[in-house]
Amino acid sequence: MNTRMGEEVRERVRDATDIVQLIGERVALRRAGRSYKGLCPFHTEKTPSFTVTPDRQIWHCFGCSKGGDVFAFLMELDKLTFPEALRVLADRAGIDLPKQERGPGDEIFEKIYQANALARDFFHASLGLGASGAPGGTTHAGAAKARAYLASRGFEEPWISRFEVGWAPEGWDGLLNALTKLLPAQVMEQAGLIVRRGDGTGHYDRFRNRILFPIAAASGKIAGFGARAIAEADEPKYLNSPETPVFRKGRLLYGLPVARPGMRETGEVIVAEGYLDVMRLHACGFTNAVSTCGTALTIDQAKLLARLQISVLLLYDGDDAGVRAAERALDPLFEAGLNVRLLLLPRGEDPDSYLRAQGPGALRERLETALDVPAFLAGASAPEKGDPGVEARVRRLVGLLGRIEDPIRRRLILRRGADVFGLEEAVLLEAVQGRGRGKKGAKTQALVTPGPAAGPVSGTTGEKSVDGGRAAGVSGASEATTAPSDPVERELAGRVLTEEGAFLEVVAQGGATCFNSTALQELLRPWFDMGRRPLDEELRELMAQSALTRVLIAELFPDPEKALEASRREARELVYRLEERRLRVRRQEIREELIRAEQEGDDPLRAGLSAEWDRINAKLSDLASKVDMRRSQAA
Incomplete structure (x- = not known):
């Protein structure tokens, strides 16, 4: 689409959107002259500083300085890309976007989303709580049993409607007959709502005599359903939609669109295991709760949460299965870079049953005792069968x-782990580095023997981090006999050790975090912590202990006459080049992930990746301009 046509579409959608109504659905607004005011949804405040000006179709917060139009509001609040915000508002306004504005798979995705939305309305109306607004939806004979089941679990309005819970009638073709005049059978089959008969003569409803829980994508559109049997004889007890172009249960979180306001308010998401757990948590005031869709938590779900920039609290059942589920969830959560706390409920309890028995106050008290990961592993997790326990x-x-890429976060958790297990930091660090080199790490006896730090868990002090860090840095690096393969990293590390200008520049750029190599980070971090490079005698001592240091300096042959500023300038450019390489590698990964997301029709993932792609390109452009400017100054 040409730029002019794109601008025309954007203006049409903007003009058709009532900015006060749009924002008023998410923020409590009151009139103030020709404007409206409310509490800003993007930062915590007690006095309203968030203003909406309908005459100009803009909003602005005088507290955090954020502002923009209707597109900017959705992009900021829901973490959408512009194309996705455009689609959401166009759908809201009933404006058909030109084909150029939609991806190649959007047509089938939209048809499936439409089928699921109609099915949701049919199921909800079939439950018979109010007037039927769905095609073919009426009060069926078995609906009373479904309502009785929900009532027995303590669920009534408004929470049944808040989560759009429904009921699938007992017959084989209730939904099929209701939607036949609205949708082709092929689309209903693609959506997983109906199943082709074995003899090929027709279709039948997939869900029958079950409570239906609509599962929405991050955009709010219905991607599929989770269904629970009412009759004890019906198997399986839980039945999900099959995998479809829009339903990938490993990429969806039940209740996410409903939980987003609570997640923004608390900065944390509570992850439970069941649909009813989520509904109960919300009904009791824990409005930041979601759950997986009948599977273990996946890396895609963890990345989805990571894009929301929140921390995670795992709230699982306290039985053996709950412990195992919590432990399995740690790998994807750590890989996604999320901060994690864990709380296991008493054995035999889940969030739903616990809240019904004890009430929200008791759960709030328990949540205050949630454990960080090292403490959970040290005292709350069950050792594997046949394992002595603590070593495992x-x-x-x-x-x-x-799995942690961020060196600062890795070091902080390492220190915490050393405290709770009563180990020397150096021992734990050596085990981590040994694992990274493909070795078994520290010997078993050294690993599990408590050091002087054994005892009550306490925080670490700055003094301890300097002394302990230095010892750990020398010890950890001494086993590496070759320098990292990246010549840029080798050169930069050598200059940091031997040139004060290079050292000062790297300190200014972030210290050890400038390096990709874990071995180099641990070698150099003690000196960055102390704010100076090694003195000559210290460097000789380090060379005697560390083969890595000898290799670095032997390769470099630094010029002792080099001017301080020249050294800093060259080090600065090396830092930029390392950052550029990091960004280009990530951009290639995003390119491949975007292709997969496009093929699978995963709109939320595609939106997040597109936003990250834009941020990386902006950073690369900024780095290029910095390098050009430095070179022109040097010339």
């Missing part, structure tokens, strides 16, 4: 530490 738990923590 320490090695489990070592494995998780190896």
Whole structure:
């Protein structure tokens, strides 16, 4: 689409959107002259500083300085890309976007979403709670049993409607007959709503005599359904929609659109295991709760949460299955870079049953005692069968530490792990580094023997981090006999060790975090912590202990006459080049993930990846301009 036509579409959608109505659905607004005011949804405040000006179709917060139009509001609040915000508002306004504005798979995706929306309305109306607004929806004979079941679990209005819970009638073709005049059977089959008969003579309803829980994508559109049997004889007890172009249960979280306001308010998401758990949590005031869709938590679900920039609290059942589920969830959550706390309920309890028995106050008190991951592994998790226990738990923590890319976060959790297990930091660090080199790490006896720090868990002090870090840095690096393969990293590390200008520049750019190599990070971090490079005698001592240091300096042959500013300038450019490489590698990964997301029709993932692609391109452009400017100054 040409630029002019794109602008025309954007203006049409903007003009057709009532900005006060749109924002008023998410923010409590009151009139103030020709404008409207409310509490800003993007930061915490007690006095309203968020203003909506309908005459100009803009909003602005005088507290956090954020502002924009209707597109900017959705993009900021729901973390959407512009194309996705455009589609949401166009659908809301009833405006058909030109084909150029839609992806190649959008047509079939939209048809499936439409089929699911109609099915949701039919199921909800079939439950018979109020007037039927769905095609073919009426009060069926078995609906009373469905309502009685929900009532027995303590669920009534408004929560049944808030989560759009429904009921599938007992017959074989209730939904099929209701939607036949509205949708082709092929679309209903693609959506997983009906199943082709074995003899090929027709179709029948997939869901029959079950409570239906609509599962929405991050955009709010219905991607599929989870269904629970009412009759004890019906198997399976839980039945999900099959995998479809829009329903990938490993990429969806039940209740996410409903939970988003609570997640923004608290900065945290509560992850439970069941649909009824989520409904109960929301009904009791825990409005930041979601659940997986009958599977273990996946890396795609963890990445979805990571894009929302929140921390995670796992709230699982306290039985053996709950412990195992919590432990399995740690790998994807750590890989996605999320901060995690865990709370296991008493054995035999789930969030739904616990809240019904004890009330929200009791759960709030328990949530205050949620454990961080090292403490959970040290005291709350059950050792594997036939395992002595503590060693397995320490090695489990070592494995998780190896998944953390952020060196600062990895070091903080490592220190915490050393405290709760009563180990020396250097021992735990050596195990992590040994795992990274493909070795078994520290010997078993050294790993599980408590050090002087054993005892009550306490915070670490700055003094301890300097002394302990230095010892750990020398010890950890001494086993590496070759320098990292990246010549840029080798050169930069050598200059940091031997040139004060290079050292000062790298300190200014972020210290050890400038390096991709874990070995180099641990070698150099002690000196960055102390704010100076090694003195000559310290460097000689380090070379005697560390083969890695000898290799770096032997390769470099630094010029002792080099001017301080020249050294800093060259180090600065090396830092930029390392960052550029990191960004280009990630951009290639995003390119491949975008292709997969496009093929699978995963709109939320595609939106998040597109936003990250834009951010990386902006950073690369900024780096290029910095390098050009430095070179022109040097010339």
